[in-house]
Amino acid sequence: MLKGSVKDESRVYEARGRHLFRGEADYSFVFQDYNCTVEFFVSPFLVQESEIVDKMGTKKETLRLDLVGKSSEQYKGADIIVFNTGHWWTHEKTSKGEDYYQEGSNVYHELAVLEAFRKALTTxxxxxxxxxxxxxxxVFFRAFLPHISVDLLCSGGQWNSGGACDSEIEPIKNETYLTPYPPKMKVLESVLKGMTTPVTYLNITRLTDYRKDGHPSVYRKQSLSDKEKKTPLLYQDCSHWCLPGVPDSWNEILYAELLVKLNQLG
Incomplete structure (x- = not known):
């Protein structure tokens, strides 16, 4: 999107010459005419994913709640840094928290996900x-929309049990259908309040919650067989967002906040 708005697109390039952007953990796009680089680092938990070897010699994944992600050295001097985490904390292994969370050499046999989330954000x-x-x-921190919210937006049940949102063409208008404010958001807000370094909080959770009409749904794949189309679980996608669409609103909010901050700096 940014590349498409410059006069000479040939002077925008990925620093390592990459052209495919799904299998790598970081990208660096150089805008040569603007003396600007836009970088993206995959760090879904903000803390380090690691592993231990048990007594049987088997490797097991852990999450180091006491260490920030390894990519942090690459962006700590950036002029603008936008952080985000939350969605991956709803996955099964993080939600259960059994022999997964680690601090130092200690691996917790059990740890509630909210407490693990608090420890990670504190780190x-x-x-x-x-x-x-x-x-x-x-520094900015963009909030998130947890899985449970998008589950409840679909008509006819949850997205993974027969629910569908391909017929939705308008946002939620009755606020009673919105989900409760996520506890993880309250944890995040508590950590931000305790910090001395200013962090601009981009809270897009509630505004996104309204948009049951913004999911890719059945339209994310056009080449499905008739048999597949009769099985909603194979194609119904109510946990992601169309582009263009809802994420553009997130970007507009970020852009507006940037203008405010830059004006304040003179």
Missing amino acids: WGRWVEKNVNPEKSL
């Missing part, structure tokens, strides 16, 4: 306080 917050110079860098 992230400490890293920001130590490594980000607020006089040089603007």
Whole structure:
């Protein structure tokens, strides 16, 4: 989208010459005429994914709640940093928290996901306080829409049990159908309030919750057989968002906040 708005697109390129962007963990796009680089780092938990070896010699995945993601060294000096986490904390292994969360050499046999989320965000917050110079860098944290919200937006049941949203053409208008405010958001807000480094909070959770009409649904794949089309579980997608669509609103909010901050800096 950014590349499409410049005068000479040939002067925008990925620093490593990459052309495919689904299998790599980071990308760096150089806008040569603007002395600007836009980078993307995959760090879904903001803390490090790791592994341990048990007594039987078997490797097992863990999540180091006490260490920030390994990519942090690459972006700590950026002028603008936008963080996000939340969605991956709803997956089964994170929700159950059995022999998965690790601090130091200790792996918790059981740990509630909210407590693990709090520990991870606290680790992230400490890293920001130590490594980000607020006089040089603007820090943003974009909120998230948890899985449970999108599950409940679909008509006819949840998205993974027969629900569908391909017939939805308008947002939710009755607020009683909106989901309760996510507990993880309250944890995030508590951590942000305790920080001294300024972080602009982009809370897009509630506004996105209205948009039951914004999912890819059956339209994400056009080459389905008639048999597949009769089995909604094979193609119904109510947990992601169309582009163009809802994520553009998130970007507009980020852009507006950037303009405000830059005006304040003079």
